[in-house]
Amino acid sequence: MAHVVNGRMTHRHEGELVVFHIGMQINSWWRPDLWMPVFGAMPRMLRELSVEPDSGLLGFHILVGSGGPYVVQYWSSIDKLYAYASNPAQEHRPAWTRFNRLARKAPTAVGIWHETFLVERAESIYVSTKPMGLPKATELVPVGRHHDRAESRFADGRTTAARSDVVA
Template sequence: MVQHVFPGRFTAAPDRPDVTVFLIGMRANRWWQLGKVWWTASKMPPMLMHLGAHPEAGMLGVHSWFGRTTILLTYWESPEHLQRFAADRDAPHLQPWRDFMRTLQGTGSVGVWHETYQVPTADMEAVYVDMPAFGLAAATSHVPVGPGMKTARQRMGR
């Protein structure tokens, strides 16, 4: 998929008091155990498709990187939205998580991890130069850097 590159400097302009940043991923500790690695990796696409089809779930945006360690960077409306999705019996997360914990946890084959941050938007800053809409700007609002937003200090203090 070709993404449009926006020439110049842009920033994110969230229209909310805070944003929940959720990093999640997995690591193929024993990459030669492909069945276990593939089983774990195959659980994320249905979750992302579900979240894309259900914006009311609260995920604002996602970016991913794949390799031995996989990373997904996601933005959410609130920690409550994220926790509600994780515990929803009708969403495609809870059962795969329970299956992982029952069958793979402790085997050392595949590691999983996540980190959650609730960040006041007044305390965040972003700049994107000659980039497609990305990160927080793609998840919220992508705007040109204008007067009073030229430096990181100015953008942080808005």
Template sequence: MPQRVSRGRFTAAPQGSTVTVFLIGMRANRWWKVGAVARTAAAMPRMLRHLARDPGAGLLGAHSWFGRTTLLLSYWESPEHLQRFAADRDAPHLEAWRRFMRETAGSGDVGVWHETYQVPVADLESVYSDMPPFGLAAATRRVRIGPGRQTARQRMRRD
């Protein structure tokens, strides 16, 4: 279902002093190895459903893109929330990771990667022009850009 476009210019206004940005993805190095690619790809939707049912887990929001290289961009309350989820024996990540390491890692069939950034809110800058809710603004809070926030420098309080 398409999201409704919000006309105008908006910026993200997260609460707190930091936001944790987590990028994770996989690459079908040997796309013809359909079984390995499908098993690896199937793990993420289970994790996202689990996180959606548990707001206390700390996931603020996520967006994903699919292709030979797949990317999930997510925003978390803290690195501790992310690490707690990754190590939780009752959550779907740990078993999926162990299965990947046992069955697929080292074969060259599928690559996986992730990057984590803890970003001070004071150092964030965003703009969304004529967009549906997206990115950090969809994961946290979105506000219309007004006087004193027209430029990136102003939004970062660097003027």
């Protein structure tokens, strides 16, 4: 189990950063025959991506929303995200085909959704938490003396807080 990191921490990341939210909405709880296959597909995809160092997936968190589970993913490249989504030899394409086949049987039983964000700049703060979010997906670093406030971390102009005054 991860330990609590004492102090004020932020993330550091150089290069492209993509935040991808994907989830399912269970509209007919009494039809597990339709939503369980959708529910079961994501762990296989995350496992496949996590064991491949060049997949582009930096990290993820599984959460539960009002309509069902969703995943926040962090990617190193929009191109790698799209390459994975379209590769018929990997888990996503067959899962998408299965979902479409099931959706034709009962179009409103289960829904899926996603949102993709190409991040120009990102600011983060984590005080006395276990590693999570951007720092867990990228690099966890102490908040430097010139980045004590959110405004100064965001004004850095990059997707990082990686300046000389941030101690690694």
